[in-house]
Amino acid sequence: MNFEFPRTLGQEDARERLSQALSQGRFPHALLVHGEAGLGQHALLLDIAQILCCDGAGARPCGGCHFCRAFENNALDNVLYLMPLVKKSKDGDDDPGEGLDSALVDELLEKIQAWYANPYGFRCEDKALVTVGQTRALIARLGYAESLRKARLVLVPYFEALNVNAANSLLKILEEPPADVYFLIGSENRAALLPTLLSRCLHLGLSPLDPRAFRAAVDSLAARAGVPVVPALLPFAEGSPGTYLELVQDGGAELLEEGLRFLSAAASPDWRVFADYTGQGPAAAGMEETLKLLHFLLRMVRVHEALRALHGADAAALRGSADGYRWTAQALEKEGWDASLAAYLGPLEDLADLPAFVACLEAAHTAVKGYSKPQVALVGLFLEYEAKARRAKAQTARAAA
Numbered sequence: 385m386n387f388e389f390p391r392t393l394g395q396e397d398a399r400e401r402l403s404q405a406l407s408q409g410r411f412p413h414a415l416l417v418h419g420e421a422g423l424g425q426h427a428l429l430l431d432i433a434q435i436l437c438c439d440g441a442g443a444r445p446c447g448g449c450h451f452c453r454a455f456e457n458n459a460l461d462n463v464l465y466l467m468p469l470v471k472k473s474k475d476g477d478d479d480p481g482e483g484l485d486s487a488l489v490d491e492l493l494e495k496i497q498a499w500y501a502n503p504y505g506f507r508c509e510d511k512a513l514v515t516v517g518q519t520r521a522l523i524a525r526l527g528y529a530e531s532l533r534k535a536r537l538v539l540v541p542y543f544e545a546l547n548v549n550a551a552n553s554l555l556k557i558l559e560e561p562p563a564d565v566y567f568l569i570g571s572e573n574r575a576a577l578l579p580t581l582l583s584r585c586l587h588l589g590l591s592p593l594d595p596r597a598f599r600a601a602v603d604s605l606a607a608r609a610g611v612p613v614v615p616a617l618l619p620f621a622e623g624s625p626g627t628y629l630e631l632v633q634d635g636g637a638e639l640l641e642e643g644l645r646f647l648s649a650a651a652s653p654d655w656r657v658f659a660d661y662t663g664q665g666p667a668a669a670g671m672e673e674t675l676k677l678l679h680f681l682l683r684m685v686r687v688h689e690a691l692r693a694l695h696g697a698d699a700a701a702l703r704g705s706a707d708g709y710r711w712t713a714q715a716l717e718k719e720g721w722d723a724s725l726a727a728y729l730g731p732l733e734d735l736a737d738l739p740a741f742v743a744c745l746e747a748a749h750t751a752v753k754g755y756s757k758p759q760v761a762l763v764g765l766f767l768e769y770e771a772k773a774r775r776a777k778a779q780t781a782r783a784a785a
């Protein structure tokens with residue numbers, strides 16, 4: 385029997401492992417698919433679920449059998465969900481331990497629909513949770529042996545969204561699931577999960593796609609989701625199709641321009657230039673905008689570091705501003721990326737002390753959350769950075785003399 389994963393982009397190793405487990409009839413009762421956001425957990429979980437539901441004679445899922453068609457319309461009784469939902473409890477209790485009221489059922493159905501329609505764009509709000517009320521209702525339901533021909537599947541897209549009580553209530557059933565029950569679980573943050581839960585699952589890790597597979601994935605995702613292919617944004621998605629989609633849909637092109645303005649101001653020897661810069665733009669607009677920019681700047685740094693790791697020998701021979709840009713353009717070209725990005729990444733070469741700058745960006749992330757005016761936090765931190773860079777420069781000069 386052949387297995388296909390029509391929603392999943394790339395991830396050949398994971399497909400291969402799953403195909404083997406499926407064809408050898410040793411599919412795990414609790415599978416945890418984990419990796420950074422956007423690598424394809426949510427697409428893969430749906431593909432596996434449909435494979436397990438399909439009863440086509442050839443490759444599965446066939447897409448044409450009764451079960452495939454019902455699956456695609458979320459009309460199968462044997463497919464259950466533990467979906468993080470945003471609960472607005474009246475008495476301030478986050479987890480009243482009850483099942484879902486009708487508003488939450490509506491929210492659940494909406495989220496399932498969004499997941500099926502666009503698995504790479506599917507996300508849950510930070511404050512959405514799976515509560516013990518939901519897990520208890522599920523366990524009660526699984527306790528009845530149903531006279532279904534099909535295995536029962538429990539889809540859990542965000543394992544980290546289970547609160548502690550909900551997680552603990554699942555331990556027993558995960559340890560000894562009924563013979564016809566399969567838990568298909570996803571996580572973007574495995575480190576946050578209880579070890580007792582982790583030990584009960586078979587783990588399947590997803591990795592960033594290599595450049596060739598990533599480019600193919602973006603082309604097919606762009607066609608499916610109706611978004612453009614923006615070459616300048618490709619490196620910043622770090623091999624994650626979902627991250628690419630998010631960048632394109634969430635102002636990535638503007639963030640790139642803003643990142644350049646930020647770096648140019650930060651590289652100026654006069655700290656007042658940077659202070660002026662923070663008086664406008666995202667830092668003046670508020671915390672959320674500032675955090676978005678800081679995240680993107682860290683992406684720029686990671687791309688720069690990756691280029692250095694790959695082509696660092698050339699970089700050492702080309703120190704200094706103008707050459708730094710040329711080196712960056714060459715390195716980008718060698719990697720198959722858009723060489724015009726050198727204008728955006730080159731300024732990282734102009735910074736007096738890149739490691740200190742990166743430390744400063746990371747600290748800024750925490751610091752801006754504590755201030756009502758993010759620019760105050762940023763200017764404070766960058767004054768520190770300037771002082772550090774100056775000290776380092778003086779030290780180098782002394783060492784040379």
Ligand SMILES: [Zn+2]
Binds near residue numbers: 440
């Ligand atoms: Zn089928």
